[in-house]
Each structure stands twice: as C-alpha cells, then as structure tokens.
Amino acid sequence: MMADHAHLRRLQRLEKLRGIARHNALAEAGRAETRLASLEMLQARTNALITGYAARTDAQCGADLARQRIYLGELQGMVGRNDSDVARARDQADARAAEAAAAERSRAAVETRANATAQAIARARSAAALPLGARNTRKP
Secondary structure, eight states, X not given: OHHHHHHHHHHHHHHHHHHHHHHHHHHHHHHHHHHHHHHHHHHHHHHHHHHHHHTOOXXXXXXXXXXXXXXXXXXXXXXXXXXXXXXXXXXXXXXXXXXXXXXXXXXXHHHHHHHHHHHHHHHHHHHHHSOTTOOOOOOO
C-alpha cells in the first residue's frame, strides 16, 4: 500500500513537470505563430507597395523612371527573401504546434495513470475496511 502511495506521488510530480513542459511548448508555439503573422503582414505590405509603385505614371524623366524601377527591383528582392522567411516560419510554427500537442498527450497520459493509481488505492482502502468472513454471532 505504501508503494502505491509513493507511486502516486511520483506520478503527480511527473504530471506537474509535464504540465510545465506543455505550458512552455504552448508559449513557443505562440511565439512562432506571432512571428509567422508578422512576416505575413510584412509580405502583404510589401506586395501592396509593389502594386502601388508599379501603377505609378508620374515619372518626369527617364531618371525618375529608372529610380522607380530600381526601387521596384529592391522591393521584389525583399519579397523573395520574405517568402522564404514565411515558409521557414510556417514550418517552425507547425513544428512547435506538433510539440505542444505531443506535450499535452504526454501530460494527459500521466494524468490518466495517476487517476488509475488513485482509484486503485481507494478500492484497496474500501476493501480493507470491510471485514471479510466476519460471522454474525447472533442466533435467530
């Protein structure tokens, strides 16, 4: 019986540790999602700039037009780099979400084992409280 109590305490400590790991994994997943959202917002803003500059027709001379094209080329280069950053951030966010899900499954498994052990202890206590084989000493 004492071994069962010690086992239950170990499982409860393990559940707390797994809960902390789950919390950390969720925080990491949140940070990864935030980074992904910022990069996607930057991507949308850069694409809007490109669209706006590509539609401009206010060049006064060839030099203005050349500067505009150079600027557009730099923006397009930024979009290419940002696309790879977004893809990398999406992969990281997916990986962090998978880690968070695994941490939750691990914590839930330990919680299930701890609950089963607690129920086994409760059953053993209630069984020990019943006098088995006790005879009724009164005669009818």
